[in-house]
Amino acid sequence: MxxxxxxxxxxxxxxxxxxxxxxxxxxxxxxxxxxxxxxxxxxxxxxxxxxxxxxxxxxxxxxxxxxxxxxxxxxxxxxxxxxxxxxxxxxxxxxxxxxxxxxxxxxxxxxxxxxxxxxxxxxxxxxxxxxxxxxxxxxxxxxxxxxxxxxxxxxxxxxxxxxxxxxxxxxxxxxxxxxxxxxxxxxxxxxxxxxxxxxxxxxxxxxxxxxxxxxxxxxxxIAAFLASGAKSPGEAVTSLGSTLVLKLLSRTRIEDARYGIYSHRLGDLWLTGGASNTGCAVLKKFFTDDELVSLSREIDVSKASELDYYPLLKEGDRFPINDPHLPPKLEPRPDNPREFLHGLLESMARIEARGYKLLQELGSDQLNHVYTAGGGAANSTWTAIRGRYLNIPVAPSINTEAxxxxxxxxxxxxxxxxxxxxxxxx
Ligand code: ADP
Missing domain, CATH: 3.30.420.40 (ATPase, nucleotide binding domain)
Incomplete structure (x- = not known):
């Protein structure tokens, strides 16, 4: 033993x-x-x-x-x-x-x-x-x-x-x-x-x-990535913490300083990824954790929100859009908080999908499974919305402890x- x-x-x-x-x-x-x-x-x-x-x-x-x-x-x-x-x-x-x-x-x-x-x-x-x-x-x-x-x-x-x-x-x-x-x-x-x-x-x-x-x-x-359960090429971990961080296992090494993308070595594979300034810190500005839970439950995940935001706390992002002056886009804001939250979750799911698309365009293995870590991982409504954009299985990380x-x-x-x-x- x-x-x-x-x-x-x-x-x-x-x-x-x-x-x-x-x-x-x-x-x-x-x-x-x-x-x-x-x-x-x-x-x-x-x-x-x-x-x-x-x-x-x-x-x-x-x-x-x-x-x-x-x-x-x-x-x-x-x-x-x-x-x-x-x-x-x-x-x-x-x-x-x-x-x-x-x-x-x-x-x-x-x-x-x-x-x-x-x-x-x-x-x-x-x-x-x-x-x-x-x-x-x-x-x-x-x-x-x-x-x-x-x-x-x-x-x-x-x-x-x-x-x-x-x-x-x-x-x-x-x-x-x-x-x-x-x-x-x-x-x-x-x-x-x-x-x-x-x-x-x-x-x-x-x-x-x-x-x-x-x-x-x-x-x-990297320790938190290892804990997630991801271990084969094409498997990734999205961290929905204050910011949005993507990490994807790939057989190819990808580096692109324009987007702040670099790769760590993981045995014979490469752990590549990028980080966006969007993420749960924006949700925290508008909603308490309890509101996030109760309002998310009321969202109909089968219907895509029409609201197209780029949720940021202040201007500028690097990945998947490299623009230090990118303005936060949080308008139009509906009176109904459920609709507003739906728009935010949907928009961040789009940014996540765009991030993985960019990594693949730069040569990474094709994404086939996304594990999720961070405060947003527990939100099953968000998971379902993200699954609609990513079109592959999305599940919580097996473990998130480094x-x-x-x-x-x-x-x-x-x-x-x-x-x-x-x-x-x-
Ligand atoms: P950090 O990156 O600061 O370590 P955490 O991974 O601890 O962040 O996640 C905290 C964030 O999770 C907060 O910004 C909070 O708004 C968000 N959060 C908490 N509960 C939920 C929920 N049910 N749905 C979406 N986001 C949530």
């Missing part, structure tokens, strides 16, 4: 999920936090409290652990793995100050050319007084895994994408070497690859198996290989 532990470090807390060999959830636990001045200790506390919270009966059977973190949350450490400064979080945009210089070196429209990319943050950090003590750049998930396996300088190709790592050639590109960054960039492994055994002291203290493996991690949004997706990652990789050649690390 082998169990697998996935740990998610998200924006508002950390979560652990333990699954068995059949991917069934045995245990889950959440460790919340609020905005924090001392992230390093906050994350450490979260990690230890989750390990402690798992009952001994499950801990003894856990064969592999993997951790996901928020994308582009990075920190610098000294040669012993001690952070030399505070981490820069996923949404920290101070990297904007180096973008001009970076644009002369990175290829045009590369994903690193964003104020929040890991590489832009790292270049900004080079100007910190503490940079002199730094020896390693690590992502949040890399550092937390280091606390468990003790090897420094290891990452995965999901976290490393926005550091500039070439996920197709599986190497750092030549242009990145020209930056002559004077610290160690991480060695990059396939997500889920076993990195080493759990530190024996930690294993003994918490009662884990001495041969429990700690694996390379992933990012929170921790569950990360546990699956650990399970799949471990089942694939029986012998392990661990990377050396430092």
């Amino acid at each position: 082998t169990f697998y532990l996935g740990i998610d470090f998200g924006t508002s807390g950390a979560r652990a999920v333990v699954i068995d060999d059949d991917a069934r959830i045995l245990f889950q636990m959440r460790h919340p936090w609020s905005s924090n001045a001392d992230w390093i200790n906050c994350w450490k506390k979260g990690l230890w409290s989750l390990l402690e919270g798992i009952s001994g009966e499950w801990r003894r059977e856990i064969g592999a652990i993997a951790i996901n973190g928020t994308s582009s949350t990075i920190l610098l450490t000294d040669a012993s793995g001690q952070p030399v400064d505070v981490p820069l979080l996923y949404n920290d945009a101070r990297g904007s100050m180096v973008l001009k210089d970076l644009s002369h070196i990175a290829p045009p429209n590369h994903t690193v050319l964003s104020a929040t990319s890991s590489l832009a943050k790292l270049l900004w950090m080079q100007h910190l007084p503490s940079f002199g003590q730094a020896r390693y750049l690590l992502h949040q998930a890399d550092w937390l895994a280091f606390l468990l396996h003790g090897k420094l300088g290891i990452s995965d190709y999901h976290n490393a994408l926005k550091l500039g790592y070439d996920v197709e050639k599986l190497q750092y590109p030549e242009w990145l070497k020209k930056l002559q960054i004077p610290i160690n960039l991480p060695q990059v492994l396939a997500p889920g690859t076993p990195v080493g055994e759990l530190n024996p002291e930690i294993a003994a203290k918490f009662g884990f198996r001495h041969d429990c493996l700690v694996c390379a991690g992933t990012t929170d949004s 921790a569950y997706g990360t546990a699956l990652l650990a399970m799949r990789q471990l089942k694939m290989s029986t012998t392990h050649h661990f990377p050396s690390g430092k």
Whole structure:
């Protein structure tokens, strides 16, 4: 009997999920936090409290652990793995100050050319007084895994994408070497690859198996995709959260900076997608959650609404329409709130279908199944409307927890290989 532990470090807390060999959830636990001045200790506390919270009966059977973190949350450490400064979080945009210089070196429209990319943050950090003590750049998930396996300088190709790592050639590109960054960039492994055994002291203290493996991690949004149930080409996940995010599994890699489209590697496949500024934040502006439930029930889904909106909170969208000045279109607004909601749901379904059409026009596999995550996933009226536009099965995600997706990652990789050649690390 082998169990697998996935740990998610998200924006508002950390979560652990333990699954068995059949991917069934045995245990889950959440460790919340609020905005924090001392992230390093906050994350450490979260990690230890989750390990402690798992009952001994499950801990003894856990064969592999993997951790996901928020994308582009990075920190610098000294040669012993001690952070030399505070981490820069996923949404920290101070990297904007180096973008001009970076644009002369990175290829045009590369994903690193964003104020929040890991590489832009790292270049900004080079100007910190503490940079002199730094020896390693690590992502949040890399550092937390280091606390468990003790090897420094290891990452995965999901976290490393926005550091500039070439996920197709599986190497750092030549242009990145020209930056002559004077610290160690991480060695990059396939997500889920076993990195080493759990530190024996930690294993003994918490009662884990001495041969429990700690694996390379992933990012929170990819982990949530893995949890959805999508795994074959043509399967996708639409996230109906504050914004509308589409992710489609494909055998072809698609990149198109005009629409903010890029692809993550997922084994032999590519996870491609884009994000629109339309989404549930617009619904929230006009309706409470209770109103969304009661009014949606009254909508006749067999009849298409005539209302043709482009629901936005403010002007501008990138995907599937690239126009920074695209105006919100919310007129004409009927007096009847049910009709207004019908128009909004219908219009967002059209934008979703247009997004998938664009991905397919750019060369992705043909869409054949859409899983749904986010607050709008529970709305069966909306699901039926979306099904009318997409003309393929639309269903809720099997699971939406990133921790569950990360546990699956650990399970799949471990089942694939029986012998392990661990990377050396430092
Ligand atoms: P976030 O992207 O902020 O994490 P969530 O995935 O938590 O968003 O979803 C929250 C959104 O879901 C809110 O904007 C809310 O309006 C919307 N929502 C909640 N219930 C429903 C519903 N029954 N139908 C459609 N949207 C809903």
